[in-house]
Amino acid sequence: MTDVQEHVAQFSEDFQRVRTEIAKAIVGHVEVVEGLLTCLLCGGHALLEGVPGLGKNLLVKSLGAALHLHFSRIQFTPDLMPADITGTRVVSQDEEGRRYFEFQQGPVFSNIVLADEINRATPKTQSALLEAMQEQTVTVAGVEYKLQQPFLVLATQNPLEMEGTYPLPEAQLDRFFLKLQVTYPSFDDLSEIIDRTTQRHEPLLEPILQASRIRDVQQFVRDVPIASHVKNYAIRLVMATHAQTPVASQQVKRYVRYGSSPRGVQSLVLAGKVRALFQGRFHVSFEDIRAVALACLRHRLILNFEGEAEGIDSADLIRDILEHMPEQAPR
Secondary structure, rough: OOOHHHHHHHHHHHHHHHHHHHHHOOOOOOOHHHHHHHHHHHHHOOEEEEOOOOOOHHHHHHHHHHHOOOOOOOOOOOOOOOHHHEEEEEOOOOOOOOEEEEEEEEEOOOOOEEEHHHHHHOOOHHHHHHHHHHOOOEOOOOEEEEEOOOOOOEEEEOOOOOOOOOOHHHHHOOOOOEEEEEEEEEEEEHHHHHHHHHOOOHHHOOEEEHHHHHHHHHHHOOOOOOOHHHHHHHHHHHHHOOOOOOOHHHHHEEEEEEEOHHHHHHHHHHHHHHHHHHOOOOHHHHHHHHHHHHHHHHHHHHHHHHHHOOOOOOOHHHHHHHHOOOOOOOO
């Protein structure tokens, strides 16, 4: 067995153990769990959307429990202030009575940060995460502080139709690597949930992977090769989300104001690399790109007035693009 095959086999073994551990606490949601692991391995962040009560918090907590990583939780409310997230300078006193300012770290200084119900806070407070998510740093009073690595923000949000929610700024939405939909469980899953949660004993999750191993795997993911024709397919998918391009569909031209940013194609390629490794391959296929396209792009499309008025779902536009986009560019 070659070194690459050994690395792929070790990758599969490690993350199958993590998935098995998470499954002790989580029933179903296989695609969401895989999406969370994809974000972790790509160094990205995830936005989980679903109505209350579907286990979004438990999903994130279970991921934290299955890894040797520091976990913190921020409950977003309308009165939450930016300093409640990043931290602030406080007045301290030394042994001789001299006073000085000391920086007190906020909950964002962690490996995995659960931003619970992020769209219940005001846009000003939501934007406090922007620097942390993009630069992996926090600046307070002109001083820059580095965040721990790996660093992962997992935000939950309620559907915008619910009372007391604020839309996330487009700049912040674009910084989420994936947007994952948490759906209602099936009949069999509900039965299993009842069996697990109405008995005396609750499962205890054991941490599987150290931070150093996760950082190594993050580098290994970027070594996965992608052929030029597959990369070009990913680029054409993103270009097709822009109404002014020749490859845009009639629906996109009619309903989309702004298409995906370059981060969209970056996330397509990186998420495709992780999916290839999950499948036991060391190369990215067309199917890998198609499989991750919905989670990578649906939050990066900004609808125009007509699209919003008619209640168009950006996910349906992505599905239409995938259905009509050929794998090879027309000559």
